[in-house]
Amino acid sequence: MRVSVVGGGPSGLYLAILLRKTGHDVTVVERNAPDATFGWGVVFSEETLGALRDADYPTYLEITDSFARWTSIDIRYRDRVLRSSGHTFSAIRRTHLLDILQRRARALGASLTFHQEASDVDGDLVVAADGANSGLRKRFDFGSSSTPQGCKYVWFGTDLVLDAFTFVFRETEHGLFQVHAYPFDEHTSTWIVETTEQTWRRAGLDTMSEEDSMAFCQSLFAPELGEHRLMSNKSVWLDFPLVRNTHWHHGNVVLIGDAAHTAHFSIGSGTKLAMEDAIALANALERYPSAVEHALVDYELERQPVVERFQQAAGDSAAYFGRVAGYLGLAPIQFAANLLTRSGRISHANLMQRDPRFVRVLDAWFAASAAGTALAPGAVAPPPMFAPLRLGGTTVRNRVVRSAPDLAEAARAGAGLVLTGFVATAQDGRTTPDCPVADDSWAPVVKDVHDTGALIGMRLGHAGRRGATRPTGGVDVPLTDGWPLLSASPLPYTPSSAVPAEMTEADMARVRDDFVAAAERARAAGFDALELDLADGYLLASFLSPLTNRRADVHGAEPLRFPLSVVDAVRAVWPGLLVARLTVTDWAPGGLSVDQGITHARALAGHGVDLVHVRAGHTTATTRPEYRRGYLTTLSDRVRNEAGVPTLVGGYLTTPDEVNTVIAAGRADLCLFDPPPNPLEEVAT
Amino acid sequence: VSHVKVGVGLPNTIPGISGELLVEWARRADAGPFSTLGVLDRLVYDSIEPFAALSAAAAVTSRIGLATNIAIGPLRSPAMLAKHARSVDALSGGRFTLGLGVGARKDDYAAAGAEHRKRGATLSAQLAYLRGQLDESGIGPARPVELLVGGSSGAALARMARYADGYAHGGGPPRAFGSAANRARAAWQDLERPGEPKLWGQGYVAFGDVDRGNAYLLDYYAFTGPFAEKIAAGNLTSARAVRDFVRGYEAEGCDELILYPTVASLDDLDRLAEAVS
Numbered sequence: 001m002r003v004s005v006v007g008g009g010p011s012g013l014y015l016a017i018l019l020r021k022t023g024h025d026v027t028v029v030e031r032n033a034p035d036a037t038f039g040w041g042v043v044f045s046e047e048t049l050g051a052l053r054d055a056d057y058p059t060y061l062e063i064t065d066s067f068a069r070w071t072s073i074d075i076r077y078r079d080r081v082l083r084s085s086g087h088t089f090s091a092i093r094r095t096h097l098l099d100i101l102q103r104r105a106r107a108l109g110a111s112l113t114f115h116q117e118a119s120d121v122d123g124d125l126v127v128a129a130d131g132a133n134s135g136l137r138k139r140f141d142f143g144s145s146s147t148p149q150g151c152k153y154v155w156f157g158t159d160l161v162l163d164a165f166t167f168v169f170r171e172t173e174h175g176l177f178q179v180h181a182y183p184f185d186e187h188t189s190t191w192i193v194e195t196t197e198q199t200w201r202r203a204g205l206d207t208m209s210e211e212d213s214m215a216f217c218q219s220l221f222a223p224e225l226g227e228h229r230l231m232s233n234k235s236v237w238l239d240f241p242l243v244r245n246t247h248w249h250h251g252n253v254v255l256i257g258d259a260a261h262t263a264h265f266s267i268g269s270g271t272k273l274a275m276e277d278a279i280a281l282a283n284a285l286e287r288y289p290s291a292v293e294h295a296l297v298d299y300e301l302e303r304q305p306v307v308e309r310f311q312q313a314a315g316d317s318a319a320y321f322g323r324v325a326g327y328l329g330l331a332p333i334q335f336a337a338n339l340l341t342r343s344g345r346i347s348h349a350n351l352m353q354r355d356p357r358f359v360r361v362l363d364a365w366f367a368a369s370a371a372g373t374a375l376a377p378g379a380v381a382p383p384p385m386f387a388p389l390r391l392g393g394t395t396v397r398n399r400v401v402r403s404a405p406d407l408a409e410a411a412r413a414g415a416g417l418v419l420t421g422f423v424a425t426a427q428d429g430r431t432t433p434d435c436p437v438a439d440d441s442w443a444p445v446v447k448d449v450h451d452t453g454a455l456i457g458m459r460l461g462h463a464g465r466r467g468a469t470r471p472t473g474g475v476d477v478p479l480t481d482g483w484p485l486l487s488a489s490p491l492p493y494t495p496s497s498a499v500p501a502e503m504t505e506a507d508m509a510r511v512r513d514d515f516v517a518a519a520e521r522a523r524a525a526g527f528d529a530l531e532l533d534l535a536d537g538y539l540l541a542s543f544l545s546p547l548t549n550r551r552a553d554v555h556g557a558e559p560l561r562f563p564l565s566v567v568d569a570v571r572a573v574w575p576g577l578l579v580a581r582l583t584v585t586d587w588a589p590g591g592l593s594v595d596q597g598i599t600h601a602r603a604l605a606g607h608g609v610d611l612v613h614v615r616a617g618h619t620t621a622t623t624r625p626e627y628r629r630g631y632l633t634t635l636s637d638r639v640r641n642e643a644g645v646p647t648l649v650g651g652y653l654t655t656p657d658e659v660n661t662v663i664a665a666g667r668a669d670l671c672l673f674d675p676p677p678n679p680l681e682e683v684a685t
Numbered sequence: 686v687s688h689v690k691v692g693v694g695l696p697n698t699i700p701g702i703s704g705e706l707l708v709e710w711a712r713r714a715d716a717g718p719f720s721t722l723g724v725l726d727r728l729v730y731d732s733i734e735p736f737a738a739l740s741a742a743a744a745v746t747s748r749i750g751l752a753t754n755i756a757i758g759p760l761r762s763p764a765m766l767a768k769h770a771r772s773v774d775a776l777s778g779g780r781f782t783l784g785l786g787v788g789a790r791k792d793d794y795a796a797a798g799a800e801h802r803k804r805g806a807t808l809s810a811q812l813a814y815l816r817g818q819l820d821e822s823g824i825g826p827a828r829p830v831e832l833l834v835g836g837s838s839g840a841a842l843a844r845m846a847r848y849a850d851g852y853a854h855g856g857g858p859p860r861a862f863g864s865a866a867n868r869a870r871a872a873w874q875d876l877e878r879p880g881e882p883k884l885w886g887q888g889y890v891a892f893g894d895v896d897r898g899n900a901y902l903l904d905y906y907a908f909t910g911p912f913a914e915k916i917a918a919g920n921l922t923s924a925r926a927v928r929d930f931v932r933g934y935e936a937e938g939c940d941e942l943i944l945y946p947t948v949a950s951l952d953d954l955d956r957l958a959e960a961v962s
Contacts, residue, residue: 247910247911247912249911250911293914294918297914297915297917297918298918300915301858301915301918301919305860305861405879421877422877470816470817473816473829474812474816474847474848474849475846475847475848475876475877475878476813476847477813477816477817477848478817480817480820480821494809494813495806495809495810495813496810496813496814496817496818587839617843617875618875621809621847622805622806622809622840623839623840623843624838624839624840624843625839625840625842625843625872625875626839627839627842627867627868627869627871627872627875628867628868628871629867629871631871650874651871652867652870652871652874652875674874676881
């Protein structure tokens, strides 16, 4: 088969090597010089090295001979250095990698041409390996998109030879700058400087020359660089392009490497993914030697899910560095835990495996901090989900919150706090005819839970426009003959829902009184916590979103006015833990943004709320959630760290490890964790 | 340990299918190891209407479940949809499951005079009707029908969790099903539904004439462009591939897996029965 590869980067050259070994005719055309490259070193993981060893041993040997290897990550934060070990990385100078690949490709008989534009390529297979800005890709419809992702960044080299992957966080009058740096040979390290566009503009970097901007960075990181110097290689400030393609081949033209996909540099996987693409494509062609189309489908099916996972992680990592300035209040060890677990690819358990010493200190620090004591040298502690939480004058015995029909059973199953389901303030605030109300019947339930040592909270709300629905067979299906509904504005929840009445001041006074009366009954019943429901489109939430509050009166101008008056009135009679279940974003066009949600959380905390239970969506029935494991965690993280208020988060957390990771990294203080029964439990004893 | 039930598709969307073959297919499936007979839905195609196909199947079967997996809800008025569903359920003595989705083809909408742009909202309104007003509509026979909803977006999963008893996945390798199943469970928890959603999966098979099966898939899914090739690449063409697929789905917590033929061959049906028993 005749194969034309456009682009002489790592993916194109490596593919040429692999295809020559199976006897194909391979031509590589590269527009630039053989040693032209942007950037400095590239990183590989152990896993990638294994794949390279199996695919072509000679290049593997040569690559590993000139590798810089290290196992530590240094985090320079608040003039301290936190070192985490057990992470295996290796890196190589990019030009050296290209040289190795070029020599090997030539030795195997591939034809390499440089300084040549790929004008009319042909062949049985045409490979677009010409990078994120692929010219060949533009000639066909691959469903391509390329959008800027994350912060502004600039890629320098330095003659400071590091012995660890190094993050530096430097606060300036303009804002925070961070460095991602790692060694790649015996003389040089990569030194990437990154900052938000806002800070970048404030520092005047948008108008600075290349020399001035390098001088700026040189002086900014003088404490770390010392007498060493930064080096430029076309080092200008860039936006990272997030490249995606809905399909990766068109006829006999196939995309590999950055032409097919990119992954933000902060997870260091671009070259790894590119070379793995080459391996997968070569394998697919070997599997279907006489059917190129089949092979290309096979390649795509193999690689797309892998790449999607990396792009998800890379997106999370890029977003983390965009908001990292908000974490500067975290204690150094927690800041480090948050940083190391930013992309979701490393959890508390993974860290425990890689660096048990780090995790011992993290867990011990967490327990000491939770108890308000000093960290004793050599201390050991259970993982974070088992650390007590002191909050609002009470102590929750651990970080697990459950909400199950049988609360005493949930408490016996290990929860620190159990929450009732939705309890209505009064009859007219019920969701369904079966919805419990805050009457005098709750004391026995409270006693049963207290007997287990857990705390119990009542989730108290008024259903608003989501009231008077059928109790079974779905949610929000209206009763044929329901009771009158109330909301901020007269808008039905679904097209088939009843239209609520716009609340009058008299309605507000009555509902507020109902909340107070219910709180007093909850207090009399012995509840430890009271969770006011300001979420999911229920009555109080309807005031907080522009989608549901269309009022022309003062409550339109001040959406928090009525909800806060309820919080104040309840706080006055409720001495225990006060929780607000709060929608922090509507996940709907024109709805509440996360920033507004954080403002609301801050306001609630200012009015005596001890804990925010972070919710999102359901303000309207046309909400667009992005479901996945832990889909509310980032929102909780932002509320906790930007509003400075303790949080409770659910969002489909399914394992103790997920809970430990969320809690240890300071993304929430409590987690809703309701594992379903497992058949193993029946045979476990 | 979860045990996935395995159903088989009726070849109602394979062009040229005869009534005789369809009915014989249903008879053999009923006598075989399958839990359910599933049907697909397509308007602008040489295919048999799903409720008509299931009515025919109901007449010659006594045990096997019958399911639309899925029917394109918005092509039909809510009342007619309910009438069809309740009729098939009554004809089969309560063996029917109604799976609904928005489908993926604009020409089906154009032909039916339904608005493609509003398909999500229309499906939601239909589901609200099926769960609510239908009870007082006088449209009989009055029977509770199990409801599944398909779709992969967050909005679709929220719709599923709001109104349905379970989720109908659109097909793919077990790993893709597992990821969708997790999102369906997350939606279920998000809407505070008790327990877990029923999870239905699907796959395609061809044993004898694999090329013909693949050609059918490429034609049936031609409107998806290059994606059709990936669907065809997932066609299960050996007993071992089928068993691996079933085990994969079982491991991901699938409750019911429907395997659809891509060639209307009774021989393939027999081989599938052998592969899954």
